[in-house]
Amino acid sequence: MGDSTRLVQALKPFCEKLRSVVESGSEIAIITHLDADGITSGSIISLALARMGARCSVRTVSDMNPSVIEKMKSDGHDFYVITDLGGGMAANFRKALGDRWVVIDHHQIPEEEILTDDAGQVLNAWKFGIDGGTEISAGGMAYMVASALDRKNRDLSCIAIVSAVGDRQDQGDKKSFLGVNREILEVAKSAGLVKVDLDIMLTGRETRPLHEALAFTSFPYIDGLTWNRDNCHAVLKNAGIKLKDNGRWRVPAEFSQEEKSAILEAIAKFVVTSSKTSASVIDDLIGNVYTLTGEDKRSQLRDAREFATLLNACGRIGKSGVGVAICMGDRNAMLTAGEEINAEYRTTLRTYISTIFSEKWRVSSSDDSGGGRVAIVNGDGLVAEDMLGAVSSLLSGSPTLAGRLLFVRTLAQDGSYRFSSRKALGCTSNANLGLIMRHCAEQNGGTGGGHAAAAGCRIPSHSIDSFLACLRSAINDEKFATTAAATPT
Ligand code: C5P
Numbered sequence: 148m149g150d151s152t153r154l155v156q157a158l159k160p161f162c163e164k165l166r167s168v169v170e171s172g173s174e175i176a177i178i179t180h181l182d183a184d185g186i187t188s189g190s191i192i193s194l195a196l197a198r199m200g201a202r203c204s205v206r207t208v209s210d211m212n213p214s215v216i217e218k219m220k221s222d223g224h225d226f227y228v229i230t231d232l233g234g235g236m237a238a239n240f241r242k243a244l245g246d247r248w249v250v251i252d253h254h255q256i257p258e259e260e261i262l263t264d265d266a267g268q269v270l271n272a273w274k275f276g277i278d279g280g281t282e283i284s285a286g287g288m289a290y291m292v293a294s295a296l297d298r299k300n301r302d303l304s305c306i307a308i309v310s311a312v313g314d315r316q317d318q319g320d321k322k323s324f325l326g327v328n329r330e331i332l333e334v335a336k337s338a339g340l341v342k343v344d345l346d347i348m349l350t351g352r353e354t355r356p357l358h359e360a361l362a363f364t365s366f367p368y369i370d371g372l373t374w375n376r377d378n379c380h381a382v383l384k385n386a387g388i389k390l391k392d393n394g395r396w397r398v399p400a401e402f403s404q405e406e407k408s409a410i411l412e413a414i415a416k417f418v419v420t421s422s423k424t425s426a427s428v429i430d431d432l433i434g435n436v437y438t439l440t441g442e443d444k445r446s447q448l449r450d451a452r453e454f455a456t457l458l459n460a461c462g463r464i465g466k467s468g469v470g471v472a473i474c475m476g477d478r479n480a481m482l483t484a485g486e487e488i489n490a491e492y493r494t495t496l497r498t499y500i501s502t503i504f505s506e507k508w509r510v511s512s513s514d515d516s517g518g519g520r521v522a523i524v525n526g527d528g529l530v531a532e533d534m535l536g537a538v539s540s541l542l543s544g545s546p547t548l549a550g551r552l553l554f555v556r557t558l559a560q561d562g563s564y565r566f567s568s569r570k571a572l573g574c575t576s577n578a579n580l581g582l583i584m585r586h587c588a589e590q591n592g593g594t595g596g597g598h599a600a601a602a603g604c605r606i607p608s609h610s611i612d613s614f615l616a617c618l619r620s621a622i623n624d625e626k627f628a629t630t631a632a633a634t635p636t
Pocket residue numbers: 180182210211231234254535536537539566567568594595596597598601602603604605
């Protein structure tokens with residue numbers, strides 16, 4: 148496992164470059180990805196630069212591609228900081244922008260990009276022996292820059308924790324952190340910004356009534372309880388759990404240890420009666436929860452996982468600015484707006500998922516001879532391109548698609564196809580989706596990349612058949628295999 152020593156050494160010249168850009172009065176544009184990790188990383192670097200007196204703005208995009216680079220060139224900002232994007236595209240930036248750019252990222256990059264980065268413009272985890280898929284997020288990388296610029300920026304460590312859970316990097320034992328993420332967590336803990344507890348991991352632990360939180364929890368999937376609010380209510384009520392207090396629903400974070408044991412016991416009893424669910428789900432339900440102690444109780448920002456979900460919603464619904472404002476400290480109008488966006492996001496996702504499963508032609512699964520169990524989901528005419536990643540993440544937890552390499556596609560507004568891929572729950576394939584997406588996209592005139600367990604791409608529509616053929620052969624090609632642990636994102 149990599150540590151931060153080599154990264155810390157590289158931060159010195161990198162920060163000097165940023166300092167001189169700020170001191171020259173340059174107008175800086177931060178271009179970032181629209182998911183939770185993109186919004187947090189862009190916000191962290193924006194705050195750090197603004198605190199130095201920089202003039203800067205943040206813009207989110209759904210992926211980095213030639214038309215985004217063309218727009219950056221024509222916008223004519225003095226300098227560009229690209230976060231959570233741009234892996235493998237240094238040569239394109241150099242051609243379009245000269246030396247007026249840097250990239251802060253954690254996606255795996257080709258060896259060639261490491262070798263040609265003579266001016267040190269690409270600050271990427273993989274360059275320093277750090278696994279950017281599990282040990283540091285883009286928010287973590289941005290935080291490392293921010294804290295090297297000024298120790299005062301250590302207050303942003305809690306935002307980097309939101310980034311890490313948002314990118315599902317809680318991949319250690321019991322959802323703990325690994326590598327540099329763990330080092331950042333120690334900073335946040337010692338500053339009193341984040342508290343870590345081993346607890347029942349329910350979705351919406353600070354905001355939802357207990358039975359709803361249980362019903363919304365899909366990792367692990369509990370047959371009969373997941374997505375079944377009435378059953379959850381009945382099981383908990385019959386076990387004598389006090390669900391309301393003074394007429395108000397109690398949220399999971401409000402239950403005592405003793406009550407939590409009773410809740411687990413009630414779930415365990417239910418699971419024993421179900422032939423479809425293994426008893427180990429009780430074990431899987433327990434994990435580290437990360438609480439942002441400075442946020443109000445019952446706020447969507449107090450639990451780091453809920454915070455990340457809110458940011459994802461903002462980005463995917465096309466309101467990234469609200470997410471950025473929240474990360475930068477706005478807690479009034481913007482938080483209310485964020486909560487409304489989150490509700491709209493959930494409704495949209497629910498409609499997509501139920502349509503995908505009711506229109507049978509949309510899902511095609513195959514068990515091919517090479518050992519690749521694959522599912523391709525067709526979201527054409529249904530799934531908005533910016534929602535694609537959220538849909539594939541949600542589908543990756545569905546028992547119907549368990550064990551498979553999942554590829555979800557949709558027709559984008561510009562006429563190209565977008566793909567989002569995930570390793571579904573229980574998938575044991577050693578295929579590296581990031582390498583596969585990059586290779587197959589590039590072979591077919593597109594762009595792509597990502598991590599071993601979660602990746603995406605964009606390809607021209609006329610290459611769809613040859614892209615799919617390339618995909619089928621790449622998933623069984625050892626050249627694109629990974630030895631890294633893979634869990635769904
Ligand atoms: O869009 P989605 O959530 O599926 O993306 C999964 C991962 O793949 C993300 O980390 C994203 O940054 C990366 N990706 C990429 N290039 C693309 C699309 C996605 O590197 N064209």
